[in-house]
Amino acid sequence: MVTMAIQQRPATKEDRLFMQQLYRTSRDFEMVYLSHLSAEQKEQFLDMQFEAQYQGYQQQCPNAVWTILEEDGVPIGRLIVDYRPGEIGAMDVCLLPEMRGRGIGTQIMRDLQQEGQQRGLPVRLYVTILNENARRLYERLGFEVIDQTPVHLHMEWGPGDG
Numbered sequence: 001m002v003t004m005a006i007q008q009r010p011a012t013k014e015d016r017l018f019m020q021q022l023y024r025t026s027r028d029f030e031m032v033y034l035s036h037l038s039a040e041q042k043e044q045f046l047d048m049q050f051e052a053q054y055q056g057y058q059q060q061c062p063n064a065v066w067t068i069l070e071e072d073g074v075p076i077g078r079l080i081v082d083y084r085p086g087e088i089g090a091m092d093v094c095l096l097p098e099m100r101g102r103g104i105g106t107q108i109m110r111d112l113q114q115e116g117q118q119r120g121l122p123v124r125l126y127v128t129i130l131n132e133n134a135r136r137l138y139e140r141l142g143f144e145v146i147d148q149t150p151v152h153l154h155m156e157w158g159p160g161d162g
Contacts, residue, residue, distance in 0.1 A: 005071060005072075006069055006070065006071055006076070006104055006107075007069070007070045007071070007073075008067045008068070008069055008070070008079070009067065009068055009070065010065075010066065010067060010068075011066035011067060011068045011078065015068050015075065015078075016054075018068070018075050019050075019054070019078055020047065020050045020054075022075075022077065022078060022094055022096060023046065023049070023050040023053065023094070024043070024046045024047075024050070025096060025097050026094050027046055027049070053092075057080060057091060057092070061080075061082040061089070061091060063082065063083070064080050064081060064082040064083075064089075064091055065080070065081045065082075065083070066078070066079075066080050067079040067080070067081070069095070069104070069108075071099070076095060076096050076099045076104075077093070077094050077095035077096060077099060077104070078092065078093075078094050079092070079093050079108060080092040080093075081112065086121065086122075087121055087122050087123070087124050088112055088115060088116050088119070088121050088122070088123045088124070089123075089124055089125070090109070090112055090123055090124070090125040091125075093105055093108055093109070093134075100133075105134075105137060106137060106140075106141065109123075109137070109138070109141050110141065113141065113142075113157055116157065116158075116159050117159045119159075120159050121159060122156050122157060122158045122159065123143075123156070123157045124146075124154065124155065124156045124157075125138065125143070125154075125155050125156075126152045126153065126154055126155070127152065127153050127155060128151060128152055129148075129150075129151060129152060129153055135153065138155050138157075141157065142157050143155040143156060143157045144156060144157070
């Protein structure tokens, strides 16, 4: 999917530790609210959150496609896509901090939009309200909020949206 120098390969059980470490790097926006915790407590909290997310995705979306993103054979991120009836669900897009801001996430999402365009399907995702960078990216790409919880925005891009 990604046309840059980024390769994709199916995630394996051996990638779990990388995915756990990647998850830790993606939660800075939450950590400001947990400043009262020690570094060890924060790590334990993040590990529990990762495990809950990992198990939740496995149970809720057993047919989702888990992909590791690599640059020169080195893991730099992950992509989880759930091809549901009537939609493409972008479950998770996450990059290592040093890989952010290079257009990789934009290209991944554009590739999903192109696939949605070709298949006549909307691309839908959830983004944590506190994750302003991701939300701005999705808005720039034409995603619109279709629902909201106290924690997440449910966003959609439709094949007729351009």
